[in-house]
Amino acid sequence: MTAIDPxxxxxxxxxxxxxxxxxxxxxxxxxxxxxKDAAYIRKVISAQRKLELVSRGVLLFSIFPPAxxxxxxxxxxxxxxxxxxxxxxxxxxxxxxxxxPKIHSTTWEWDHVSPADQWKHSHNELHHTYTNVIGKDNxxxxxxxxxxxxxxWHPFHLGQPLWNFINACFFxxxxxxxxxxxxKNLNKRRRKNPExxxxxxxxxxxxxxQVLKDYVIHPLLSGPSFLPTLAATFTANLVRNLWTHSVxxxxxxxxxxxxxxxxxxxxxxxxxxxxxxxxxxxNISGSKAMHFMTGNLSHQIEHHLFPDLPSNRYAExxxxxxxxxxxYELEYVxxxxxxxxxxxxxxxxxxxxxxxxxxxxxxxxxxxxxxx
Amino acid sequence: MTSxxxxxxxxxxxxxxxxxxxxxxYLDLVSPLRAGADLRGRIEAVHPETRDAATIVIRPGRGxxxxxxxxxxxxxVDVDGVRLWRAYSVTSPTDRRDGRVTITVKAIPDGKxxxxxxxxxxxxxxxxxxxATGDFVLPEAKPSKVLYLTAGSGIxxxxxxxxxxxxxxxxxxHCAPQPxxxxxxxxxxxxxxxxxxxxxxxxxxxxxxxxxxxxDELVPDWAERETWACGPAGLLDAxxxxxxxxxxxxxxxxxRFRPRIVVAGDxxxxxxxxxxxxxxxxxxxxxxxxxxxxxxxxxxxxxxxxCFGCVTPLKAGAVRDLRTGEITEAEPGxxxxxxxxxxxxxxxxxx
Ligand code: FES
Numbered sequence: 001m002t003a004i005d006p007x008x009x010x011x012x013x014x015x016x017x018x019x020x021x022x023x024x025x026x027x028x029x030x031x032x033x034x035x036k037d038a039a040y041i042r043k044v045i046s047a048q049r050k051l052e053l054v055s056r057g058v059l060l061f062s063i064f065p066p067a068x069x070x071x072x073x074x075x076x077x078x079x080x081x082x083x084x085x086x087x088x089x090x091x092x093x094x095x096x097x098x099x100x101p102k103i104h105s106t107t108w109e110w111d112h113v114s115p116a117d118q119w120k121h122s123h124n125e126l127h128h129t130y131t132n133v134i135g136k137d138n139x140x141x142x143x144x145x146x147x148x149x150x151x152x153w154h155p156f157h158l159g160q161p162l163w164n165f166i167n168a169c170f171f172x173x174x175x176x177x178x179x180x181x182x183x184k185n186l187n188k189r190r191r192k193n194p195e196x197x198x199x200x201x202x203x204x205x206x207x208x209x210q211v212l213k214d215y216v217i218h219p220l221l222s223g224p225s226f227l228p229t230l231a232a233t234f235t236a237n238l239v240r241n242l243w244t245h246s247v248x249x250x251x252x253x254x255x256x257x258x259x260x261x262x263x264x265x266x267x268x269x270x271x272x273x274x275x276x277x278x279x280x281x282x283n284i285s286g287s288k289a290m291h292f293m294t295g296n297l298s299h300q301i302e303h304h305l306f307p308d309l310p311s312n313r314y315a316e317x318x319x320x321x322x323x324x325x326x327x328y329e330l331e332y333v334x335x336x337x338x339x340x341x342x343x344x345x346x347x348x349x350x351x352x353x354x355x356x357x358x359x360x361x362x363x364x365x366x367x368x369x370x371x372x
Numbered sequence: 373m374t375s376x377x378x379x380x381x382x383x384x385x386x387x388x389x390x391x392x393x394x395x396x397x398y399l400d401l402v403s404p405l406r407a408g409a410d411l412r413g414r415i416e417a418v419h420p421e422t423r424d425a426a427t428i429v430i431r432p433g434r435g436x437x438x439x440x441x442x443x444x445x446x447x448x449v450d451v452d453g454v455r456l457w458r459a460y461s462v463t464s465p466t467d468r469r470d471g472r473v474t475i476t477v478k479a480i481p482d483g484k485x486x487x488x489x490x491x492x493x494x495x496x497x498x499x500x501x502x503x504a505t506g507d508f509v510l511p512e513a514k515p516s517k518v519l520y521l522t523a524g525s526g527i528x529x530x531x532x533x534x535x536x537x538x539x540x541x542x543x544x545x546h547c548a549p550q551p552x553x554x555x556x557x558x559x560x561x562x563x564x565x566x567x568x569x570x571x572x573x574x575x576x577x578x579x580x581x582x583x584x585x586x587x588d589e590l591v592p593d594w595a596e597r598e599t600w601a602c603g604p605a606g607l608l609d610a611x612x613x614x615x616x617x618x619x620x621x622x623x624x625x626x627x628r629f630r631p632r633i634v635v636a637g638d639x640x641x642x643x644x645x646x647x648x649x650x651x652x653x654x655x656x657x658x659x660x661x662x663x664x665x666x667x668x669x670x671x672x673x674x675x676x677x678x679c680f681g682c683v684t685p686l687k688a689g690a691v692r693d694l695r696t697g698e699i700t701e702a703e704p705g706x707x708x709x710x711x712x713x714x715x716x717x718x719x720x721x722x723x
Contacts, residue, residue, distance in 0.1 A: 027696055038453030046401055053398060093680035099455040099705055102397075105680045106707065109392035125673035125681050209391045217388050273676075307678050 006258065006331060007275055018328055019271030025320050026306050029313050038098050040312045044085055045103065052078035056218060062228035075236040077293075080243055082111045084295025089311040091120050096308075113207045114176040118199060122179045128307050132252060132259045132280035139252065140259060142167065142174065143183050146351045148259045153354040160352040161345075171241035176203050243293070246341050247284070251300040253344035254282045256333040277304040278325065283318075283334035290337065291315060301332065404498055407434035411501045413447070416472065418493050421555045425478040425525065426490040427463060432473055432501055439504030441466055441536035442529045442600070442627070445475065448500030451488045455500070457704055458485045461529035461627075462504055465536040476555060478525035508600065508627035510537055515598035519591055521611060523547035523582070523603030529627055530600060531556050538568060543591050547574040547582050547603065584610040595620050602627040636690045636699045637717040644668045644723045645687060653715040658694065660710040668723050670710060677712035684710050689719025 010018075055074030062068040087110030089095070095103050109116050122138070130136035134151065141147040144167070145160045167174040180203060185196050214233040222229040258279040265276070284290070284298035291298045291314075299314035302321050309317065325332040335343070386395045396409060404412050413430040420426045430447075439445065439462045448457045460475035479490040508529055518539045520530045527546055534542070548554045554573060563569040572590050574582045584607075587594045595618050601611050608626045615624040638655035642662055647669075653662040660682055663670040673681025677695060686702045691713040693700065699716055700708055710721065 023695070030696060030698075034452040035450070036453075038450060049393070049398055049401055093683070093709075096680065096683070096707065098450070098453055099703075100450075101705060104707075106683060111392060120679070121673065121681065124679035128678050129674040129676070206392075209388070212388055213391050217385075221389070308680070 007279060010275075010328060014328065015271040015275055016269060017271070018324060019269070019274045021324055022274050022305055022321075023270075025317060026309065029306070029309050029317060033097060033310060033313075037310045037312060038095075038100075041086075041090075041095050041098075041103060041310070044081065048078055048081040048086055051081070059218070059225070059229045059232050060222045061225060062222060062232050063225040068228050068232055072232040072235050072239075075232065076239040076243075079111055079236055079240040080293055083240060083244055084247070084297065085292060085311060086110070086295075087112065087116075088295050088297070091116055092124060093308045094310045111210070112175070113172045113203065113210050114179045115202050115206045118179040118202065119175065122181075124307070128304065130265070131277055131304055132257070133262055133265055133276075134259055135262050136265075138178065138181075139248075142178055143181075145348060147253060147347060149351070149355050150259075150261075151351075153351075157352050161349050164345075164348050168242050168245035169238060171245040172237070173207075176207070179203075246337070247294045247297050249344040250284050250337065250340040251281060251297060253347055254333060254335070254340045255343045255347060256331060257282050274305060277301070278321075278330060280304065281333075282340065283332070284337050284340050285334050286336060288315075298337075301334075405431065405433035409433055409435065411435045411503065413473075413499050413501045415493055415497045415499060416495055418489075418495065420490075421476060422478075422553055422557075424490060425476060425555045426493075427474050427476045428489055428493060429472050429474050430499070430501075431471070436473075436501070437503050439466060439473065439532075440509045441533040442509040443504040443506040443532070444508075444529065445473070445504045446502040447475070449485055449488060449493075451484050455705075456485050457500075461532060463528050463531045463535070465532070467536075476525070476528045476531065478528075478555065506627070508602065508625060509533075510600075511598070514539065517541045517593065517597040518543070519594055519597035519599040520544040520546075521587075521599060521601040521603070521607075523607050524553075525555065526601075526603030526607075526627070526629070527555055529602050531559075533600065534563070534569070542568065543570045543572075543597065545572045545574065545582070545587070545590055547576050547607070549577040550575055582607065584614045587614070595623070597623065598625075599623055600625045600627075602629075636692070636701075638692075640689070640715045640718040642715050642718070643688075643720045645720050646723050655692065655714050655716065656694070657714055658711050659691065659708075659713050659715065659719075659721060662715070663710065663721065663723055670723055672711060675711045677709055680709065682710045683707040685722040687720040687722050690716040691719055692716040 007015075051074055055071045055078055058067050058074065059071035062071055087108065090103060090108045091105050091110070093105040096105050101107055105120065112119070127137055127139045132140060134140060134148065141151075144163045146153060146157045180196070180199055185191065185193070190196060214237065215230055218233060219226045219229040260276060260280070268276070278301060281301040281304040283301050284294060286298060296311040296314045297303060299318050302314040302317045303311075305321065306317065322332055383395070389395075390398060399406065400409060403409070405414060411433050413432045413436075415428055416431050417429040418426050419429070442461070444459045444461045446457055446459045448455050450456075460477055462473050463476040464472065464474040477486050477489045479487045506529075510533055514537075518541065520534070520542070522530050522544065523546065530544070544560070546554065546560075551557065551573065554560070560569065560571055564571050576582070591597070599611075599615070601608055601624060605628060608628055611624060612621070612626065615621045639653055641650060642653045642659065643650045644663055644666065649666050649668055651662060651666045653659070660670050660672055660675065671682055671684070673679035675682075684707060686700065686706050686708045688702045690699050690701045691708055692698070692715075694712050694714055700706060700713070702719065
């Protein structure tokens with residue numbers, strides 16, 4: 001919905017050809033999936049579990065400051081691994097092909113207050129199908145923010161930098177509320193809906209378990225280290241939340257990312273769907289470690305094109321995808337994390353205010369608007 | 373409080389510590405074969421038997437309840453990263469002192485699991501196990517005369533019996549293409565030398581297929597013998613007929629290795645077994661649509677293969693992935709995305 005459609009130079013045939021080329025990339029990875037990939041995810045899961053165990057073990061002695069620091073750092077990383085490279089990707093069905101019932105999208109549960117099945121619905125289904133379509137993809141601003149000029153401004157949006165910051169700190173709760181579509185469901189009539197109540201109950205149960213574990217059981221196990229352990233788990237959750245929030249913001253918010261109108265996806269072809277994913281996502285550049293800690297969501301563009309390909313393959317896929325961007329003269333939005341985070345935040349601030357009066361538009365531009 | 377109740381309390385507490393994982397998820401890291409774990413085994417050795425058969429020595433987990441001679445065990449092996457389940461006869465005696473069990477596997481052409489086990493399996497690998505099962509077993513009361521009638525890898529359950537229980541009068545008729553294809557040949561000949569077994573080898577490459585009528589000449593008293601037969605369907609069908617015609621069908625025990633015959637076609641009859649509906653589907657229509665049109669409540673989401681909201685067990689038959697053309701055959705635990713899969717022949721969807 002940007003004034004100038006960055007895909008306007010493509011013909012319908014080109015878009016379908018692009019779709020076929022992307023399908024070919026996908027088929028190649030699927031044909032090559034095998035033992036090495038399976039070994040990879042098993043290794044990551046086992047490393048995560050060991051790291052969490054050791055960190056929690058160290059935190060039993062967190063009354064000693066070095067133990068607190070090491071344990072908290074370890075637990076933060078373990079939680080990030082659990083949510084990102086492991087949980088997010090398994091819940092996408094990326095590892096279902098292994099037919100291992102323990103590493104499967106239908107059985108996995110993660111260290112997060114949103115139950116896996118609810119998250120799968122709102123994320124895999126709504127967000128990934130309707131990526132960046134205003135009014136359909138609630139990830140756009142999470143229902144509390146204005147992230148595009150074309151969204152209507154409301155005085156409520158003045159506070160959005162603050163809402164976004166609070167959301168970042170308690171991101172997992174934000175996601176749970178979001179998966180429940182709390183905003184929509186809290187009115188009197190919908191509140192009573194049995195289906196909603198069942199889901200709300202499930203979230204309640206999950207929150208209880210998570211809170212009990214992090215803020216009661218583990219601190220109690222630590223005895224004299226009760227308070228330091230409590231502070232440590234709180235910190236680890238905070239770090240994980242801030243980190244995941246930042247990574248997620250980089251996926252669709254930075255400048256250069258397109259959003260789409262509802263009517264633009266009517267009768268969308270496979271090629272057009274691919275194109276929307278390409279234009280609606282943004283990557284983060286960086287080291288291998290960086291990609292790993294983002295759960296390879298740094299390859300957001302590739303992930304959105306192929307959400308069910310194993311995450312360890314996105315790096316190699318990215319090379320080919322990027323070549324297609326060049327070939328079709330499209331902008332591949334990417335940049336280092338600080339730059340992308342800054343860009344996303346700047347947008348949050350900018351759009352908290354009503355649009356600036358449009359400059360006097362040239363007639364040519366207006367024509368383009370109509371054409372787009 | 374009883375100790376069991378106490379233990380379950382302690383376990384509940386432990387679950388609170390490890391949520392959302394289970395304590396077993398952590399214990400599996402260090403001790404996958406412990407008591408109480410899902411049953412697994414570790415491959416400890418692979419001994420070649422013939423050019424295309426090998427015996428796999430498995431240390432079963434603590435939960436293994438043992439087997440009866442002649443039974444089979446289902447194992448889950450990861451081949452190219454994909455877990456596949458197959459059944460193999462247990463070939464070790466029940467009283468093997470080190471507690472290991474063996475299966476003997478013959479690589480069949482295009483057999484994913486059998487070729488993997490015979491040619492690529494390495495000691496140290498963990499596999500999944502089920503408890504042994506099957507009623508192709510010896511009776512409690514010892515028969516005085518025994519006949520084993522086997523062909524090819526049909527010898528494997530019988531080998532388990534031979535190694536397990538000694539009888540006074542045992543005859544075996546075994547068919548294999550050539551002498552070097554006879555699995556366990558050295559051991560069989562040793563038994564013969566020790567006068568524990570009378571053996572007739574039929575080498576089908578030179579002698580031709582065994583004509584069941586020849587039994588009269590090979591084992592004149594066959595009808596008086598308690599017989600266990602295992603081999604290809606043709607042999608077993610002939611044997612069953614022969615024994616019935618002679619009026620002694622109760623003396624014959626057969627074990628059929630059921631090869632999964634899946635005809636991957638284009639479209640077919642789709643059964644939704646939970647709802648009991650059956651409809652015809654063509655090879656291009658997603659099973660999600662087929663089900664919905666038949667009035668079956670099908671879970672769905674994106675309807676384009678990306679959300680995994682539609683995964684459903686495939687209980688029988690085969691389906692084709694409409695995007696890649698890839699065929700998926702039913703096996704225990706196989707789930708398919710109904711929105712991008714179409715019937716490739718008759719199939720059964722658990723909805
Ligand atoms: S409905 Fe989304 S994957 Fe099938």
